[in-house]
Amino acid sequence: MxxxxxxxxxxxxxxxxxxxxxxxxxTPGTVMFLSAVAERAPAQGADSxxxxxxxxxxxxxxxxxxxxxVVEQAGCGGAELAARLDAWASTAEAxxxxxxxxxxxxxxxxxxxELTGLGWExxxxxxxxxxAMWVVLHKGKRTKTRTDRTGADGEPAQxxxxxxxxxxxxAQALNIIPGGDVAAVKADAHxxxxxxxxxxxxxxxxxxxxxxxxxxxxxxTSYRASLKPKQVVxxxxxxxxxxxxxxxxxxxxxxxxVGTPGAPQYAEMDFEGAYPTIAAECPLPCAYGGEIDxxxxxxxxxxxxxxxxxxxxxxxxxxxxWPCRIEGxxxxxxxxxxxxxxxxxxxxxxxxxxxxxxxxxHWYRMSRHMGSWGAWVKDLIASGPDVLPDPVRRAAKxxxxxxxxxxxxxxxxxxxxxxxxxxxxxxEETPILGKAHRVVTVGLDGVYFLSEAxxxxxxxxxxxxxxxxxxxxxxxxRLISGxxxxxxxxxxxxxxxxxxxxxxxxxxxxxxxxxxxxxEVPDLDRLVDHWCNLSYPLxxxxxxxxxxxxxxxxxxxxxDSLVKLxxxxxxxxxxxxxxxxxxxxPRLGRTGPDDPAGIGPVRTAEFTINxxxxxxxxxxxxxxxxxxxxxxxxxxxxxVPWAETRWAIGGDVLGPLQALWAAxxxxxxxxxxxxxxxxxxxxxxxGDILEADPCFxxx
Amino acid sequence: MYRxxxxxxxxxxxxxxxxxxxxxxxxxxxxxxxxxxxxxxGVFASWDPIGLSQLFSAARRIAGIGQTIGQxxxxxxxxxxxxxxxxxxxxxxxxxxxxAWQARTSVTYINEIGEQVTEYFVVxxxxxxxPTVGSLKSQVSTGIEQMLTGQQENGTPRRGQLVSVxxxxxxxx
Numbered sequence: 001m002x003x004x005x006x007x008x009x010x011x012x013x014x015x016x017x018x019x020x021x022x023x024x025x026x027t028p029g030t031v032m033f034l035s036a037v038a039e040r041a042p043a044q045g046a047d048s049x050x051x052x053x054x055x056x057x058x059x060x061x062x063x064x065x066x067x068x069x070v071v072e073q074a075g076c077g078g079a080e081l082a083a084r085l086d087a088w089a090s091t092a093e094a095x096x097x098x099x100x101x102x103x104x105x106x107x108x109x110x111x112x113x114e115l116t117g118l119g120w121e122x123x124x125x126x127x128x129x130x131x132a133m134w135v136v137l138h139k140g141k142r143t144k145t146r147t148d149r150t151g152a153d154g155e156p157a158q159x160x161x162x163x164x165x166x167x168x169x170x171a172q173a174l175n176i177i178p179g180g181d182v183a184a185v186k187a188d189a190h191x192x193x194x195x196x197x198x199x200x201x202x203x204x205x206x207x208x209x210x211x212x213x214x215x216x217x218x219x220x221t222s223y224r225a226s227l228k229p230k231q232v233v234x235x236x237x238x239x240x241x242x243x244x245x246x247x248x249x250x251x252x253x254x255x256x257x258v259g260t261p262g263a264p265q266y267a268e269m270d271f272e273g274a275y276p277t278i279a280a281e282c283p284l285p286c287a288y289g290g291e292i293d294x295x296x297x298x299x300x301x302x303x304x305x306x307x308x309x310x311x312x313x314x315x316x317x318x319x320x321x322w323p324c325r326i327e328g329x330x331x332x333x334x335x336x337x338x339x340x341x342x343x344x345x346x347x348x349x350x351x352x353x354x355x356x357x358x359x360x361x362h363w364y365r366m367s368r369h370m371g372s373w374g375a376w377v378k379d380l381i382a383s384g385p386d387v388l389p390d391p392v393r394r395a396a397k398x399x400x401x402x403x404x405x406x407x408x409x410x411x412x413x414x415x416x417x418x419x420x421x422x423x424x425x426x427x428e429e430t431p432i433l434g435k436a437h438r439v440v441t442v443g444l445d446g447v448y449f450l451s452e453a454x455x456x457x458x459x460x461x462x463x464x465x466x467x468x469x470x471x472x473x474x475x476x477x478r479l480i481s482g483x484x485x486x487x488x489x490x491x492x493x494x495x496x497x498x499x500x501x502x503x504x505x506x507x508x509x510x511x512x513x514x515x516x517x518x519x520e521v522p523d524l525d526r527l528v529d530h531w532c533n534l535s536y537p538l539x540x541x542x543x544x545x546x547x548x549x550x551x552x553x554x555x556x557x558x559x560d561s562l563v564k565l566x567x568x569x570x571x572x573x574x575x576x577x578x579x580x581x582x583x584x585x586p587r588l589g590r591t592g593p594d595d596p597a598g599i600g601p602v603r604t605a606e607f608t609i610n611x612x613x614x615x616x617x618x619x620x621x622x623x624x625x626x627x628x629x630x631x632x633x634x635x636x637x638x639x640v641p642w643a644e645t646r647w648a649i650g651g652d653v654l655g656p657l658q659a660l661w662a663a664x665x666x667x668x669x670x671x672x673x674x675x676x677x678x679x680x681x682x683x684x685x686x687g688d689i690l691e692a693d694p695c696f697x698x699x
Numbered sequence: 700m701y702r703x704x705x706x707x708x709x710x711x712x713x714x715x716x717x718x719x720x721x722x723x724x725x726x727x728x729x730x731x732x733x734x735x736x737x738x739x740x741g742v743f744a745s746w747d748p749i750g751l752s753q754l755f756s757a758a759r760r761i762a763g764i765g766q767t768i769g770q771x772x773x774x775x776x777x778x779x780x781x782x783x784x785x786x787x788x789x790x791x792x793x794x795x796x797x798x799a800w801q802a803r804t805s806v807t808y809i810n811e812i813g814e815q816v817t818e819y820f821v822v823x824x825x826x827x828x829x830p831t832v833g834s835l836k837s838q839v840s841t842g843i844e845q846m847l848t849g850q851q852e853n854g855t856p857r858r859g860q861l862v863s864v865x866x867x868x869x870x871x872x
Contacts, residue, residue, distance in 0.1 A: 420706075
């Protein structure tokens with residue numbers, strides 16, 4: 001291998017820093033827990049918060065005067081609640097208040113508005129997600145004049161400090177409360193306190209550092225606690241970050257067939273702790289090396305564990321195995337396409353002779369910087385309930401999915417903003433013309449802040465996520481495309497659903513049999529062991545066995561023991577065939593004081609599922625064929641219309657219903673098939689990459 | 700005065716009849732404010748007619764630009780529009796250093812549960828306005844559509860499908 005110009009990196013060195021190990025810190029000393037329910041509908045014109053029955057408990061975990069004390073109070077009305085929380089929070093420099101479903105509680109109690117009346121002010125620290133929000137309030141502003149330096153105006157510099165800080169956050173964001181306990185923790189502040197305090201106590205015992213508002217942030221802190229100084233370099237060059245990001249695709253997911261795939265039974269299998277296992281066992285990028293002169297690229301470096309390569313290549317393949325982007329969506333096509341792949345995918349493509357041309361390649365230094373953390377998280381997940389409390393194990397499971405994604409997460413900047421006078425709080429997306437990133441405005445009592453996801457994160461190294469995804473993807477692909485592929489009917493990132501009769505037949509064909517009462521029967525245990533060897537270091541396990549299953553798409557699976565419906569809220573209930581009913585909150589915030597609707601109430605909605613949502617062509621018999629691509633002279637990937645695909649030419653007959661991605665690429669039947677409206681699509685838990693989710697738009 | 704009465708004045712100054720005529724005059728608003736001050740009291744007890752007329756004037760200018768933009772031709776140059784300043788605008792030196800505008804838009808869209816609703820959204824514009832009214836409308840529409848249909852990166856407060864952008868009230872901040 002030779003670099004283009006000695007050791008010089010192709011991307012400008014616009015600065016870099018080492019990812020810092022976690023500094024010392026602890027969990028909050030004063031923690032409050034809150035539950036609130038609207039006892040009765042308020043009379044017209046009456047204050048809606050007045051009828052709210054609440055219960056609050058304050059744990060002084062570490063406190064100069066009240067350490068160890070637990071105080072509680074119940075009452076009615078938002079004003080009384082705010083007064084109580086204000087009294088508790090005002091005894092400490094920093095207090096935290098947990099609720100389950102913060103939006104709902106703030107909405108029902110008008111807590112933020114009431115606290116504003118008691119002198120609390122909105123800070124620039126806030127955040128939202130699809131399910132949860134958090135906000136930090138300040139009270140007791142003090143301006144300190146510094147004697148050691150002067151400001152730009154020549155006057156002594158001033159520093160603003162606050163006597164008290166109150167962080168209102170959502171226990172949902174910790175991902176430690178099982179679905180069956182949600183009703184209990186919503187209604188009982190003590191039930192809410194138990195898992196959160198358990199996790200906090202354990203966190204302190206482990207000495208993991210500063211507490212955070214979300215589970216993902218806690219997991220990230222725990223990873224940084226395992227780092228040694230100068231282990232991982234975070235580059236500042238936005239072009240380099242963008243290049244790495246091109247190799248991040250999310251998990252591979254699709255179905256082999258739409259409908260019911262043959263006779264029962266079916267088994268759900270997955271790689272046990274796929275991401276933390278890769279983190280524990282495989283070297284991952286830790287620093288950018290430089291550009292490789294592709295004319296002298298030695299293919300053996302694709303397998304070099306000390307050198308990680310991300311390359312832009314043209315692939316020609318008859319096997320749907322490698323991802324590419326077409327108009328912003330991710331596909332796994334056959335044909336010829338240009339794409340950016342990370343090391344494991346590159347090595348596999350090279351070995352199979354699929355790489356036609358390498359256009360650009362960059363190399364990375366590799367190390368096992370996530371090794372100890374990955375092994376630690378795996379141990380936590382595997383620990384029994386007698387060894388580790390359940391909330392900790394649930395938290396670890398969440399971290400195992402979320403932490404590696406943080407390497408590709410963008411940073412946010414927040415600045416003061418202006419808006420109309422306002423009583424109460426507002427939270428709203430605020431598109432800014434010409435900016436593609438997300439912008440959110442939060443206001444409380446007429447004080448506004450604007451937050452943009454436009455910053456280089458101080459943790460951005462998307463190459464790490466790209467390599468982890470590629471490692472898992474290559475192992476998943478070995479199962480899908482191997483001799484047992486006929487049995488695999490659905491796959492999603494790190495798991496598959498197999499048809500057990502088909503798998504049994506294939507096992508017999510491949511010699512995985514055992515003797516039972518004198519006759520040879522399939523030995524699936526031995527076959528799964530064989531799969532584990534193929535997938536090393538990942539270990540595959542069988543999770544559930546199902547008698548009935550209907551596949552609409554990779555994220556839309558309905559079975560007797562599994563209901564997986566992307567876009568349909570958790571807890572959805574089947575009310576009619578193909579129709580689910582669930583609670584949704586159409587609006588999280590309001591646009592401002594002129595918006596009479598206020599914060600949206602929870603509504604019940606019906607979601608119709610009939611698909612198909614496959615990321616390939618659905619044939620008449622339900623079989624799914626991968627899309628085919630062609631590379632234009634302009635270097636842009638294009639999907640081939642159905643009639644020109646190898647499948648159509650080979651005599652396959654297209655089914656009447658196709659996923660939305662195929663619109664315009666085939667001739668639909670004269671009578672259009674009915675398709676229900678669907679809007680919501682769940683985000684990929686591993687990143688922010690547009691998937692080829694075919695159910696993204698309304699009809 | 701401004702803090703407590705802006706919401707009321709903004710509504711009174713921007714309400715239009717089905718024929719597109721302003722529904723209320725300053726006299727109507729003043730009379731209603733007097734009634735509110737007497738009957739509700741509290742923070743609304745104090746008001747002054749001069750302050751109210753200034754607020755009404757500002758609110759009417761903002762509502763008026765919405766009508767102007769709605770009726771203007773696509774090729775109308777935005778620099779020729781008499782864009783009002785929002786009462787909450789930033790200090791002048793900050794405005795000069797970093798020009799910015801807010802477009803308060805009335806938007807009709809289909810929400811997550813399939814209902815067609817009309818709500819307000821605020822769109823930000825920084826440094827330079829789109830050159831023509833046509834490009835302004837197009838860019839505002841695109842920005843809102845992207846927000847409604849975009850990937851749920853850490854969640855979005857609202858999701859749905861844009862039907863139409865009904866009104867754009869542009870103000871400098």
